[in-house]
Amino acid sequence: MSSLSTAVRRTTLYGILAAGALLSVAPYLLTLNGALKRPADLLSTDAWIPAHPATFANFTAVWNQYGMSSFLLHTLSVAVLVTIGQVVFSALAAYALARMEFPGRDWLFWGYLATMMVPQMITLVPLFLMMRELGLVDTYAGLILPTLFGTPYGVFLVRQHFRTIPHDLEAAARIDGANTWTILVRIMLPLSRPILATLAIITFVNTWNNLIWPLIITNSDRTRVITVGISALQGEHVSDLPHIVLAGAALALLPLIAVFLLFQRHIVRSIALTGLK
């Protein structure tokens, strides 16, 4: 094969991949561009024409007048708490399931696996009724509790990783007199940082983006999270205030993107490993 045709093929490949990459980021760019336009410009110019002069008025409006600042704060606190809970409690349970021998272990493990396959929608009605009985509708506790203690997915993910850590390390520590807690904190967790980070990221993204549970369990601005806030904006104002809706969407999208770009090397590698370990 001549070097010329190799060069042509390589250029074609790059071209296609670059087009795909552009397609991947285009919606973000369009959102940001639209959010920076003045209302009149947004309606009169094509979507891809850059906003000029760019204005931050839409952002200040959604932030101040439409309550986005408090929605974002609610979302952030919920996502942080759920993520911490998921990582801590999944790691504890995973250690027991991966490394300890006790009656009922295999039954429990299969129980975790089985519940992993249950679709979310199925549990919503009873979950809502339970929360109503407990008086937790429209509270932070109602938003957070269902996933605070970890999910079967989280337990499973960490367990699979724990099982790859050599037993000799644990045995040596036992001989030195270390107890279960010391082994977990001093040996297992430090060796599991990548998988715990993966779990944290996946949990954070899922909680941040979750719509349906907050939609059902909250009904006031006191607890409203950003997904619900935005879909309400969309429902009420999309025809008359598209610039506000777009600024809200940008505000919801950008923080996660920032987190992603900050940790991208780690995230991309760990996601690729997640399912196949």
Added chain:
Amino acid sequence: MIDNISPTKTFPGGDGSRRHPAESPPSSTAGHRRGRGRIRATLEAYLLLAPSLAGLLMFLVAPIVGVVVISFFDWNLMGTPRFVGLANYREMMGDSEVWRAMRNTVYYVLLNIPAQTVLALLLALAMNRKLRGLKVLRVLFVLPWMAMPVALGIVWSWAFDPQRGVVNQFLALFGVDGPAWLSSTGWAMPVLASVNIWQYTGYTMLFLLAGLQAIPESLYEAADLDGAGTVQRFFRITLPLLRPSMFFVLVTNTIGSFQMFDTVYVMTQGGPGGSTDTMNYHIYQQAFQLFRTGYASALAMLLFAVILLVTAVQLLYFRKRTIYDFS
């Protein structure tokens, strides 16, 4: 059951034998757990498991039992539930809206999964080369995965707007007069599917790429010596060895697709003319807008049964053709 599939076992000379050393713990630790030690270890284990187990029982197991029970009742969330036996299930059988929602869901899955899987595979093959700049591209391709479906739904609705939307403006450059995408019964569902394909192709690509990179180079070298062409290499080596990864992405993506909700909720609300009314959206409406709790629970059981069936079929199909490492 899904995640623990390791590709290593299929490789000749792979290190499968020492990959899962935890199968039976070595005797050094077993000896310590006799008599009182054993009771203590059991107590410790349950102590570690307690929070997670409590959460699982309360927020997953109890609701699953609950939905089965509620599906035999007629209840509008107020007043006293009335036991109606199988009436909800009988009504469901004759409810044309339910079957339309089921058809819509299956249609969505069929639009979404094959296209997304093939695209992701092509992308992964292209990415699996040692070329400059691919790492940056990889990051860009994964970016859609993080997108909040609600926010993106708004942006997509704007992009597919017949007059102001970027899609039709783009088509107009080529003299094509684009349709009113989201108010067309024929186009609305393909648009929703494309949104999902856009969002998850890069993410799926990552898993397939990981699978590709686990295939030993020596196999390809041996194939080269035997004079195998590109096509043969793909069908004889790459595809068979990629099966575990394929299995994983197909099963998890299919389960996910059956539960699509956010995009429908924001972009079409089931319309136009019920053409995007999926099972999940239909259940939501019955339960939380019409307050037909019992009926919605029966529908949830139907959706669950269908998902289980489809997953089981995929499992059987792949099981015949792949050696797994279930641990």
